[in-house]
Each structure stands twice: as structure tokens, then as C-alpha cells.
Amino acid sequence: MSNALDNQYQPSIIEQAIYQSWEANNAFAAREAESAYCIVIPPPNVTGSLHMGHAFQDTVMDLLTRYHRMKGDQTLWQVGTDHAGIATQMVVERRLAADNISRHDLGREKFIEKIWEWKAESGGTITRQLRRMGAAIDWNRERFTMDDGLSEAVEEVFVRLYEDGLIYRGKRLVNWDPVLHTAVSDLEVESLEENGSLWHLRYPLSDDPSSHLIVATTRPETLLGDAAVAVNPDDERYRHLIGKTVDLPLTGRKIPIVGDEHADPEFGSGCVKITPAHDFNDYEVGKRQGLDLINVLDINACIDLDGSPYHGMDRFAARKKIVSDLDQAGLLDSIKDHKLMVPRGDRTGSVIEPYLTDQWYVKVEPLAKEAIKVVEDGDIKFVPENWSNTYFNWMNDIQDWCISRQIWWGHRIPAWYDQHGNVFVARTAEEAQSKAGPDAILEQDEDVLDTWFSSALWPFSTLGWPEKTPEFDKYYPTNVLVTGFDIIFFWVARMIMFGLKFTGQVPFKEVYIHGLVRDLEGDKMSKSKGNVLDPIDLIDGIELEALVEKRTKGLMQPKMAAKIEKQTRKQFPNGIEAYGTDALRFTFASQATLGRDIRFDLTRVESYRNFCNKLWNASRYVLMNTEGKDCGQVEATVKLSLADKWIISRLQQVEKEAVEQIENYRFDQLAQSLYSFVWDEYCSWYVELTKIVLNDENATDAQLRGTRRTLVRVLESTLRLLHPIMPFITEALWQEVKPLAAVEGDTIMNCVYPLYDESKIDQQAIEDMTWVQSVITSVRNIRGEMNISPGKALPILVQGASPKEASNIELHSDYLTKFGRFESMSMLTDSDQAPESATALVGDMRLLIPLGSFIDANAEISRLSKELEKAERDIAGVSGRLSNKAFVDKAPEAVIAKAQQQLDDAESAKFTLLEQIERMQAFLEND
Missing domain, CATH: 3.90.740.10 (Valyl/Leucyl/Isoleucyl-tRNA synthetase, editing domain)
Known part of the structure; x- marks a missing residue:
């Protein structure tokens, strides 16, 4: 047994240590490669904190970044924060107001100093939380919208737009906040x-x-x-x-x-x-x-x-x-x-x-024409595609954009006025003075720019523009923008317009639009509703009293606070458990259905934490049975069992599915495919079937070597498949498995993402194993419905087996008797009189479990009646399709033939089930 793996999966122990190791070793820095892949993060507020929407979209971006890194691309997930003009200024003003100080008491310069102090104090909260989410970000490249370089880009864009006649000052109506002024x-x-x-x-x-x-x-x-x-x-x-x-x-x-x-x-x-x-x-x-x-x-x-x-x-x-x-x-x-x-x-x-005021505006109609064309031409694609209609609706009825704000925190408008009211737009005060002349007395415009103005430059300003930098040449245009539908108008469209205007290229090639994260009832999460979930609380857990305090803090109305406290105590009587980052990320991926909002359900997180446990325990089993033993690391003779061939073949198919699902942004399908493969196939079937070989004293070295090698190699590949969604647990397990699988590397994130090899698919093994599973599952269903102990060995009578099925019974008797817990399997001819039995159908073959003290005939009749109802529903459904002239006329021949076969199978099953019900009833009468 490996000493490195604890008996229990404990994310709190492994996650932060692994991330610190990644960051200390500069593991997120982009590696040189021929092709590049870049995503820019929608910059969160610098003084904000991570909410569920952030956590969801950051999971998607990190998944894509990790996948493309493993695919061999030179990846950059460009991170940074937004100065969030109004929001940040309000926070600081409230802090000052607590001491009866206003910004006007301090004056502009001193007030701005206070904001920078607040930014230094609280600005790291959201980046710390991003680290907790496992974000594979090169933190050396972190940017801030008011960095010197980005501020230079803002000034350059303003001046150029003004010189091109696309920025003007005019008196027009604006949305005016009479409190913020x-x-x-x-x-x-x-x-x-x-x-x-x-x-x-x-x-x-x-x-x-x-x-x-x-x-x-x-x-x-x-x-x-x-x-x-x-x-x-x-x-x-x-x-x-x-x-x-x-x-x-x-x-x-x-x-x-x-x-x-x-x-x-x-x-x-x-x-x-x-x-x-x-x-x-x-x-x-x-x-x-x-x-x-x-x-x-x-x-x-x-x-x-x-x-x-x-x-x-x-x-x-x-x-x-x-x-x-x-x-x-x-x-x-x-x-x-x-x-x-x-x-x-x-x-x-x-x-x-x-309110009618003098403001600065961008004349956007000339910019919008090109921005519409690039989406129409497919240079930028929306995913799902229907969001392009939303984009067009707004762009075709676009209004000039008010870009000035009457606050102090932000990029000050680079315009100066002389004593006669003349305006001089320039990059610097010196340049403005040069334009105005030596006698002019200049004062800079008091207003600052709308935060969305600097955000509109984000894809290229973060890469060094207006300088021609190596990063710009390598990563621009970026590949995909991951964002919510609510800012298509305010951010996505403006990035496209400014990107085209100042770089001559689109800023990104695809826009993946995700839905909102809502509560289980479908309501938007908000503090006033008391339904907000903090992703960090789901990762670390939180006690009830702390949760109540967090949810009611800052609520001004006592009645509302009391209501939310009562609601919270009822919903979370024991607080919130610690689920770990990987379980939360897998939950987000599983719910990332194209074009739909997410109804967040904590039971899903619990389910995926159980999935992590399953993966952890399966890995412990593999290590226990392979460490210090011959696993075929070097070339040696191996003999693969049917189960080995089957799981290798299924792995190839899942690898193919996974790549297609990621490339098509079907993260929900990706999560489902990997979950089903790991839990239902690798753990529930393959791991259990390996015990037959590993515990067989007569197994040859080649057989043992084949099974051990398959165990570790399939597990190692599976960890790589899972890594983009679940980075921490896969890293921890991969470090233990890699020497047994004969792979090298310092971290799983630099490994190649698995690609399927068609030559490794054994279709016959898939068919044979599917048949074995059908036989065992059919008997298991009878056990469950008849309340027969899973450990009780059952005598099985087989009737109506084809030659192929008879051969399968002989070839795979070990699996059927040992794993299926069959006492024996005896073949009956059609003319043999079978005893009264519980019956399962596998195709046309009947599996009979003779009735005895462990069989409840009434329960068997009930079970058969349910199967009969299903067969009749199937007959009605398929008959309806085949009697529909429109279906028959339009459907391909193969589809019609398949439907006819389904009808024949269902009718055959109905006939057999009716026979069995009659026999059970006769058994009761004669008993």
C-alpha cells in the first residue's frame, strides 16, 4: 500500500499544498510551442470577492486553458482586475463617512491616495480566491486597468478617437444618479x-x-x-x-x-x-x-x-x-x-x-458597421449561435456612448481647457500646453472615463499595446471570450469595435456565452433574498452561526435580517460541509449546458465529492495491487483478459468523446462521459473483475502483468482526462501512479491530453463484455427485486441460447460464476421442462432462477408485470412511429428497419413475459 495516499480523500489537506507547489515552481508560465492559445479573464472588481458566477466562468476558462496546455499549445490565461470606478469610490467614501469625512474634505489628490491604500489592503481578496479555485494563471502577468501601461493605452485610444472625429463633447440626456452625482x-x-x-x-x-x-x-x-x-x-x-x-x-x-x-x-x-x-x-x-x-x-x-x-x-x-x-x-x-x-x-x-448635462461621447455608428460585419462573416462566432441575434439587435440600433463620469477614481479624461473655454485633447499635459501655446492657462477636465472604456481595450492593452510586443504578436487575437449574456452590449460589443479599430483584427474568435447561476428554485442569487452561496464556503465548509452572520450582515431592515436568518437555519441546520474545489468544479462543468441558466443544487456537489472519494479509493486499490510488482513497465509478454481488452477499448472511445465535447463547449456532456466511465465502468466493473485474475493462484505471470499494466495505464490516462475539470485530486493521484505507468514529468498539467487510438479498440471485446454485463445485470435486477442477498450463489438455467451465447457462457464462466455469484449455469433445450423460475431476458436467451424458499412468487409476478407494461409502451411507441406516414416517407431506410426490429423485439418480449406470468400464477396455485 502506498504510504503517500491517506485512507480517506481529504481535499483540505491536498489542495492548497498542491497549488502552492505549482506556483512556487512557476508551473503556470507558458511553455514555448508553435501554436498559441489565449483567454482573457473578464476582469473582476479589484476590491470585490468571488461569487458563484465568477466561480462558474473561471472553472470553464481554467478547464479550457488546462486542456489546451495539455494539447501542446502555448497557453495564456490573462488575468487581471478592474478599477471599478463607481463601486470602489463608493466603498472608500463610506469608510470615510464613518469618521465624518467626505472626499471633498480631503480634496482630489488625497482622496485618490486613500483609494490606492484601500486597493492595497483589499485588492488581493479575489486573486486569493481564484487560487483556491485552482486557476492555472501565470500570476507574473497579472494586470490592473490603472497600471501605467494600460493607462497609456487608454489615453492613446481617447486621443486617436478624438482626432478621428469619433469622440465629442455634447449636451445630452444621461442616466443621472442624484446620490453619486x-x-x-x-x-x-x-x-x-x-x-x-x-x-x-x-x-x-x-x-x-x-x-x-x-x-x-x-x-x-x-x-x-x-x-x-x-x-x-x-x-x-x-x-x-x-x-x-x-x-x-x-x-x-x-x-x-x-x-x-x-x-x-x-x-x-x-x-x-x-x-x-x-x-x-x-x-x-x-x-x-x-x-x-x-x-x-x-x-x-x-x-x-x-x-x-x-x-x-x-x-x-x-x-x-x-x-x-x-x-x-x-x-x-x-x-x-x-x-x-x-x-x-x-x-x-x-x-x-x-438628466441633461455636458458629457463626452463616442460616436459608435461608424465603429459598429465593421463590428457587425465580422460576426455576419463568421470571423467571430457566438456559442450558442443564437446570442448573435441579441448582438445584432443592439448593434443595429446603437446609440452614441456616454463615456464620462463625474467621479474622481478612474482614468481622468485627457482634455485640457484654456481660460477661453477652448479644449485641447492630448496624451500629456505637456502635449496639451504645446497645442494651446505658452500663454494658455490650462486646467484638465475633472471627469473620468467610464470603466467600460478601459475594459473595452482589455484583450490588447493587457498584451502591451500600443507597443508591438512579442506577447501581442503571439496571443492576439485571443481564442475565446467566456462571459455572461448580460454584458454582450456593454463589454463584448465594445471590445469588438475597439479591437477592430486599433489592431485591425478581431479581439477573439469565439464568444462562449454562459447562463446565470441561480438557486435551486430558479431565482437569481442576491443578498436581499438570502440565497447567496459563497464558493469558498462550499470548498472549505462553514458553520451555521458564521453562515447566518455572513448572510445577514449589512442588511438594514431588521425584519429582512430575521427572515433570512430563519431561512438559513432551516436550510442549513448543520452549516455547509466542506466539499473541496474539485467537487465544486465538477458540479459547474456538469451543469454547463449550452444556453441555459444553472439551477445550483448542493446535492450535486455532495454527489461529486462522493465521485472524488470513489476515484481516490479506486486509486488506492490500484496502488495496493501494483506497487512493487511487475506492471509491464518494460517490454514483456502480457496476456490481456477480456476485461482488460474491454476497458482499454472503452478508454479509447471516451478519449475521443472527451476531445469532441471540449472542442464543442459541451462541458456537461464531458462531465457525464467521464463520470460514467470512472464510476460505472472502471470502478464498478473493471476494478472488480481484476480481482478474479489477481486473486487466482493459477494465473500466469503474463496474465498478472497484463491486468496490472492495464489497471495503472487506464487509471493514468483517466487522470489526464479528468485533470482540466479536477486539477487537485488528479495531480495528487498522478504523482503516485506515474512511476507504475512508466510516464515521466513533474506535473500532470504538462502531460499530453489523451488522444484515442483506433487500433486499440477491440470491438469483439466490447460486444462480449457488454453481453457479460447484460447477463450479470439481469440476474442482479432479479436479486434486487426479489430481495435475494447479493452474496448468495444462485443456480442459473439457460434456455434459448444461440451458439454464440453458449460459447460465451463457456469462455467467460469465471466472470459469470465468480463476479455474478452464479452457483452454476446449466443449459436447457427448448424441449426441456423448466421448473417454475424467476426469469430474465438477454435478447432471446432466457435466464431462469428456479423458484424456492428464496423466491417470492408474488414479487416475481409484480416484477414481470412491470416489464410487461414497459414492453407494451415500447410496442405502442414504435407502432405509432411506423404508422405515421410522414415518418415512413421521410426517414432513411436504416432508421425504419431499426424501428421495425425494435417492434419485433418488444413483441417477442411481451409474448415471453406473458408466458412467465402465467407460469408464476400456476406455481402459486399448485404451491
């Missing part, structure tokens, strides 16, 4: 359905104040910025009013009635107030109609109208006051309950305002 991207806005009101207001006609139009609105406070009332030009009720004006209530202004298709005759009264400075749809109407942009809010979302009685009021306080004043003026027609989608900032929870 910055524009935010669509991705940072969550629109949630909430209960609200729909106010119907009267707008008097200017030429006939006794008449009025009724407009419906969910935001009465924006009335102060109305520029028009729109009606549909095809609406006969109002067509005659187009061109006239109404008196805008509470303002003393007159605004025009315009005809625009934006007005829906079926909604409300068919009249719509148009507020171009405070609604995105109204903004477009305003552009079409040439309306004024009247901004009535400030950066705090308070009314900003000098001389107005509402000046300085919060928007919601102003709403109440305006509604009250309209009511007193007789201009409030009605108020109705109304459900509406309310946009809220995902970080502050505040209601987002469409």
Missing part, C-alpha cells in the same frame, strides 16, 4: 416594477381657456420643464389642434401642440406632455420637433428654477406641492393607481433621473 451606464440601472400613480392633468387651450387637453403623467414635477403637448397626427380627436398652444399650468408659459407618432391614441387620453430635458423618449420627440430643452433639476434632483415657488425643493416634495396646487387651481382631473417600471441605481437604490 454622476452619469451611470444602463448596466448600472435596475428597472423594477413598483406601485405608483397616474395623474391626469388639465392643460387649458390658450385660445379657449374653458377648454383643455387632459394629459396623463407619472411625474407631475417635470411639468415645469414641459416644452409641448404631443398628439398623434392620425388621431381625429386632436388633429385640428396641432399648431395651437396650451397654457402650461403653474408656469405662465405657453407651449405648442405638436403632432408626433410618439403619442399613443390608446394610452390615457391620447395626449402626452413632452419634457425633452427629463425623459429619453421626449428627448427624441424634442429633436424631431425642434423643441427647447428646459432643465428644471439640479445634480441633487432638486428643482432648479430661480424665481419659482418650487425652487430648491426635492423632486418628490415638489411633486406633492405641484399636485396640491393643480388641485386647488381646478387642473387635477383624476389620480389612478398605476404600476410602473422605476429605474434605480444598483449601488445607491436612488431613482435615476434622465
Whole structure:
């Protein structure tokens, strides 16, 4: 027995030690090779932590990286983190607020220093967690979006786009967070359905104040910025009013009635107030109609109208006051309950305002044309392919991109203004001064760039661009991007546009889109729902009290915290067990079905931890029976048993399947194939069958050598097949097995991924072994259903055996009698009168177990009746297909012939089963 393998599989002991060894030996550094393979990680927030979505996609990326490394490619999984402008600034501001300090108290420079300090303090959390997940990353190449090199790339791209007329500054509507005081991207806005009101207001006609139009609105406070009332030009009720004006209530202004298709005759009264400075749809109407942009809010979302009685009021306080004043003026027609989608900032929870400000924009339409073409032409492929439709839908209706943010943390916009308001875009302050002239007094723009701007450069900026580096030449374009569908718009598309613009090449050749990791009920994991699982907790385990504290920490509402605590205690009364990294990774792989979200089930993780145990114990058996013994490491005569030939043949088939499944991103099928091979074939059958040879005192040296060699070689190949999914356990076991299998190397990750050898497939051995399994399994099923002890040797009578089957019984009698626990196997002719027996069918051959004290005839009738029901279902199903004219006309002849054979087999089985049921019933009557 190997002293290196513990009696029990303990991932906590092996995993961290193995990873530290890999990293200490620089095992992740790319090896020189003719072909290269590169994946860039979607950079997580530098101050963030690993969540289930990260863990899932990191498992996929690591699987691909390890596979291609073993395939012989020079691999690079480019890792790094994102500075996450708004998120990181918010964290630091909250920390300062605890000491009653604001960023404005510190000033910009000191505040940025505080953020760098926080980054140094907490920035390593997620990279430590990536190591726990087994990520095969060359950490020497780790990048950060605000590294000097990446910052240089950002400045270069901004300047070039500006010089090409693709970046401009303009006053437009943006999503404005009145708490953060910055524009935010669509991705940072969550629109949630909430209960609200729909106010119907009267707008008097200017030429006939006794008449009025009724407009419906969910935001009465924006009335102060109305520029028009729109009606549909095809609406006969109002067509005659187009061109006239109404008196805008509470303002003393007159605004025009315009005809625009934006007005829906079926909604409300068919009249719509148009507020171009405070609604995105109204903004477009305003552009079409040439309306004024009247901004009535400030950066705090308070009314900003000098001389107005509402000046300085919060928007919601102003709403109440305006509604009250309209009511007193007789201009409030009605108020109705109304459900509406309310946009809220995902970080502050505040209601987002469409807000008119000066911002920097990228003119994206010219960039989008080429980005659409490369996907249409197949230069970039989406997996699954249907996600390309999502990509096209957005790209064909693309809007200019607001890239400026009114915060301090991030890449400061490389633009300087002189005392006259002229702008000078340059790579450095010195270059800007040179453009402006010696007399100009320059101040740099206060804004920073949207985080997505620097992320859009990630595939090439991390490889040294704008310099022409060896890494860029070797790894660009990268091979595949692994990401979620939710950022196709915001990241994937922008990387494609910028990659084409600045390198002339696509940034990646394939985009593998994975689903969301949800809880078992299909709900999105969120802290407010109390259903978040931390992947590290699943790896290491966590006690109940610690889990409760983690799930309720930071929840402001006591009722919610109490609810989540109760829910957690009920769901995890004993906390969460330690499952280890390999079991978690195998769970992710098994659920990586193309195009589907993942319903994460802890019972699966437990099942795959059991799988790790199975593999560990099988390896201990192999080592126990091979260490210090002749395993055919050197050329010597070997004699392979049927089981040896069969498992070698099945290994080749599984090797072929595995390569195809990885290449086609069918990681779920890969996991299933390997699980079934290891558990159902290698462990449950082959390992058990080897005991017949290894325990046989009469076995020859050639037989023993053949079985030992097959045991270790198949195990060694299987470990290599499993390694991309389960890196730790396979490394630990491979180190023990490699000398017995006569292989060399310092680590399994540098071994060749197994490739099938067709010449090693013995089809006859597969057929014979499948037959042996069918015979043994059929008898096992009877044992189980009749509650017969697995160890009890049974006399088997055989009737209806073909010559081939009779030969198989003789050739493989050792397997059948010793492994199947058959006391004997006696052949009956068709004319022999068989005793009353429990019967199993293997093709046309009948296996009879004579009834006796260990047979329950009633149970046997019940079992046969179930088989009869199945045979009748099969007959009905196949008959239905064969009677379907469309199927018969279109199906290939081979398919029809196969269906006919299935029908014949099912009808034959039905006839035999009916006979057996009658015999059992007769046995009961005569007993």
C-alpha cells in the first residue's frame, strides 16, 4: 500500500499544498510551442470577492486553458482586475463617512491616495480566491486597468478617437444618479416594477381657456420643464389642434401642440406632455420637433428654477406641492393607481433621473458597421449561435456612448481647457500646453472615463499595446471570450469595435456565452433574498452561526435580517460541509449546458465529492495491487483478459468523446462521459473483475502483468482526462501512479491530453463484455427485486441460447460464476421442462432462477408485470412511429428497419413475459 495516499480523500489537506507547489515552481508560465492559445479573464472588481458566477466562468476558462496546455499549445490565461470606478469610490467614501469625512474634505489628490491604500489592503481578496479555485494563471502577468501601461493605452485610444472625429463633447440626456452625482451606464440601472400613480392633468387651450387637453403623467414635477403637448397626427380627436398652444399650468408659459407618432391614441387620453430635458423618449420627440430643452433639476434632483415657488425643493416634495396646487387651481382631473417600471441605481437604490448635462461621447455608428460585419462573416462566432441575434439587435440600433463620469477614481479624461473655454485633447499635459501655446492657462477636465472604456481595450492593452510586443504578436487575437449574456452590449460589443479599430483584427474568435447561476428554485442569487452561496464556503465548509452572520450582515431592515436568518437555519441546520474545489468544479462543468441558466443544487456537489472519494479509493486499490510488482513497465509478454481488452477499448472511445465535447463547449456532456466511465465502468466493473485474475493462484505471470499494466495505464490516462475539470485530486493521484505507468514529468498539467487510438479498440471485446454485463445485470435486477442477498450463489438455467451465447457462457464462466455469484449455469433445450423460475431476458436467451424458499412468487409476478407494461409502451411507441406516414416517407431506410426490429423485439418480449406470468400464477396455485 502506498504510504503517500491517506485512507480517506481529504481535499483540505491536498489542495492548497498542491497549488502552492505549482506556483512556487512557476508551473503556470507558458511553455514555448508553435501554436498559441489565449483567454482573457473578464476582469473582476479589484476590491470585490468571488461569487458563484465568477466561480462558474473561471472553472470553464481554467478547464479550457488546462486542456489546451495539455494539447501542446502555448497557453495564456490573462488575468487581471478592474478599477471599478463607481463601486470602489463608493466603498472608500463610506469608510470615510464613518469618521465624518467626505472626499471633498480631503480634496482630489488625497482622496485618490486613500483609494490606492484601500486597493492595497483589499485588492488581493479575489486573486486569493481564484487560487483556491485552482486557476492555472501565470500570476507574473497579472494586470490592473490603472497600471501605467494600460493607462497609456487608454489615453492613446481617447486621443486617436478624438482626432478621428469619433469622440465629442455634447449636451445630452444621461442616466443621472442624484446620490453619486454622476452619469451611470444602463448596466448600472435596475428597472423594477413598483406601485405608483397616474395623474391626469388639465392643460387649458390658450385660445379657449374653458377648454383643455387632459394629459396623463407619472411625474407631475417635470411639468415645469414641459416644452409641448404631443398628439398623434392620425388621431381625429386632436388633429385640428396641432399648431395651437396650451397654457402650461403653474408656469405662465405657453407651449405648442405638436403632432408626433410618439403619442399613443390608446394610452390615457391620447395626449402626452413632452419634457425633452427629463425623459429619453421626449428627448427624441424634442429633436424631431425642434423643441427647447428646459432643465428644471439640479445634480441633487432638486428643482432648479430661480424665481419659482418650487425652487430648491426635492423632486418628490415638489411633486406633492405641484399636485396640491393643480388641485386647488381646478387642473387635477383624476389620480389612478398605476404600476410602473422605476429605474434605480444598483449601488445607491436612488431613482435615476434622465438628466441633461455636458458629457463626452463616442460616436459608435461608424465603429459598429465593421463590428457587425465580422460576426455576419463568421470571423467571430457566438456559442450558442443564437446570442448573435441579441448582438445584432443592439448593434443595429446603437446609440452614441456616454463615456464620462463625474467621479474622481478612474482614468481622468485627457482634455485640457484654456481660460477661453477652448479644449485641447492630448496624451500629456505637456502635449496639451504645446497645442494651446505658452500663454494658455490650462486646467484638465475633472471627469473620468467610464470603466467600460478601459475594459473595452482589455484583450490588447493587457498584451502591451500600443507597443508591438512579442506577447501581442503571439496571443492576439485571443481564442475565446467566456462571459455572461448580460454584458454582450456593454463589454463584448465594445471590445469588438475597439479591437477592430486599433489592431485591425478581431479581439477573439469565439464568444462562449454562459447562463446565470441561480438557486435551486430558479431565482437569481442576491443578498436581499438570502440565497447567496459563497464558493469558498462550499470548498472549505462553514458553520451555521458564521453562515447566518455572513448572510445577514449589512442588511438594514431588521425584519429582512430575521427572515433570512430563519431561512438559513432551516436550510442549513448543520452549516455547509466542506466539499473541496474539485467537487465544486465538477458540479459547474456538469451543469454547463449550452444556453441555459444553472439551477445550483448542493446535492450535486455532495454527489461529486462522493465521485472524488470513489476515484481516490479506486486509486488506492490500484496502488495496493501494483506497487512493487511487475506492471509491464518494460517490454514483456502480457496476456490481456477480456476485461482488460474491454476497458482499454472503452478508454479509447471516451478519449475521443472527451476531445469532441471540449472542442464543442459541451462541458456537461464531458462531465457525464467521464463520470460514467470512472464510476460505472472502471470502478464498478473493471476494478472488480481484476480481482478474479489477481486473486487466482493459477494465473500466469503474463496474465498478472497484463491486468496490472492495464489497471495503472487506464487509471493514468483517466487522470489526464479528468485533470482540466479536477486539477487537485488528479495531480495528487498522478504523482503516485506515474512511476507504475512508466510516464515521466513533474506535473500532470504538462502531460499530453489523451488522444484515442483506433487500433486499440477491440470491438469483439466490447460486444462480449457488454453481453457479460447484460447477463450479470439481469440476474442482479432479479436479486434486487426479489430481495435475494447479493452474496448468495444462485443456480442459473439457460434456455434459448444461440451458439454464440453458449460459447460465451463457456469462455467467460469465471466472470459469470465468480463476479455474478452464479452457483452454476446449466443449459436447457427448448424441449426441456423448466421448473417454475424467476426469469430474465438477454435478447432471446432466457435466464431462469428456479423458484424456492428464496423466491417470492408474488414479487416475481409484480416484477414481470412491470416489464410487461414497459414492453407494451415500447410496442405502442414504435407502432405509432411506423404508422405515421410522414415518418415512413421521410426517414432513411436504416432508421425504419431499426424501428421495425425494435417492434419485433418488444413483441417477442411481451409474448415471453406473458408466458412467465402465467407460469408464476400456476406455481402459486399448485404451491
